[in-house]
Amino acid sequence: MYFYDKLKDMRKLKGFTIRELADRSGVSAAYISQLENGNRGIPSPDVLMKLSEGLNKSYSELMEIAGYLESAPSEQTAQHQSSPVNLRRFLRENDLMFDGVVLTPEDKEWIERMLTVLFWKERQLSKSDDNLSGDN
Known part of the structure; x- marks a missing residue:
């Protein structure tokens, strides 16, 4: 083909x-x-x-x-052998595009903040679940 x-x-x-x-x-x-x-x-x-x-x-x-x-x-196999990419550094150090639009430094900062909030919230939920189950 x-x-x-x-x-x-x-x-x-x-x-x-x-x-x-x-x-x-x-x-x-x-x-x-x-x-x-x-x-x-x-x-x-x-x-x-x-x-x-x-x-x-x-x-x-x-x-x-x-x-x-x-x-x-x-x-x-290739995916399992590669080391994880630091997403925060990747966002900061690369020119990125989303749906054909080049992201500005402000766009990238906003994405970084949103990810931080999402992961912080998830960690807080996990900690409260651990505390409720007595796994301190």
Whole structure:
């Protein structure tokens, strides 16, 4: 199966029209149509990044399908061997995008605060559950 067939299948599985994928990814509908019809070659890694965001698929998966990367022997094995990423540092140190919008430092700070509140609340609930059950 060729890249253009796989791209079309991914888009259809998500239930997106070409126009919807274009709006979500920032890649023109005309270009996506040409890709899906096999009238264009393999897109650049930059375009694949945009398409991965629009399709909500991993960038590495699209890079593999396009032939830029070799497939990993087992995704699960790789996930278990990697060390956890410090999410707070990741938010602060990377340029991030959500639904095609680049996050500002204020956006990232807001996300960090929301996560802090969520995890603090969860820890407090866990502590009160432990106290109620007598597991001090």
